[in-house]
Amino acid sequence: MYVRVQTPAGIIEKGMEKGIDLRIGLDLVRLARKNEYDVALIFSQDTDLAEAVGEIKELRRELNRWILVESAFPSVGVQKGVPGTQWRPFDKTLYERCLDPADHRPPRQQP
Secondary structure (H helix, E strand, O other): OEEEEEEOOEEEEEEOOOOHHHHHHHHHHHHHHOOOOOEEEEEOOOHHHHHHHHHHHHHHHHHOOOOEEEEEEEOOOOOOOOOOOEEEEEOHHHHHHHOOOOOOOOOOOOO
8 A cells, every 4th residue: 555745855655554563563472472483683663562572571471481572773863672672773884784675565556
């Protein structure tokens, strides 16, 4: 789904993400429950993921397991990660090296 946004350079179409934070949260909890990881590194500052992190902490106690959840984010602008995680800021060089040049959005439908 795309939305048209007016910018100083003109109108651009911007892709909208729906339910991504929910999907990430569900995957974090499901995979922790299945013992698929010990350390999760989330590249996000989305506070909506705090509930999933809380669930993982409960699982950690229930299962008597060591599970670490960290959130990584650019070291410019807002300096905080997902609540309940260890925060890992990273610099612009690392961010740029991680960018995927491919456009993974679905093809635009012509009007």
